[in-house]
Amino acid sequence: MKVKLRIVYPTGYVERPILAEAILTTGIKMNILEATLDARSGELIASLEAEEPEIERLVGFLRDRGVKVERIVGMLKVDKDRCIDCGACVSICPVQAIEISEDWSVRFDEDRCVGCGACVRACPMKAVTLV
Ligand code: SF4
């Protein structure tokens, strides 16, 4: 199954190679969709694909080391009948999950979406909802 995780490093943890250890220990590869780091703390949004027991092992590994982990749940629904392809949602997406196709229609990549809701608020046609 595919999941997205929000991984939050508390103050003083960013210099520890916790994520690298988690990947080496569990063998689960992650795709980092978004990262906000400074010298003291940080937050990552990662997507990965694994069986449920492996995901639980990874989450447990991180939590045991003091890192906060949350699953991102929520599904993006786009009503193409309402959408006018205005593009107002494209640049506002923090993980580039929305793009303009060659035919100038707007396309959403649900695998990249981290459910922030920015496009929902930006859409003048109320064409986007998070379930
Ligand atoms: S909710 Fe919208 S703006 Fe936020 S990540 Fe998903 S597609 Fe991008």
Ligand code: SF4
């Ligand atoms: S902001 Fe709304 S109407 Fe405009 S392209 Fe995005 S989903 Fe479509």
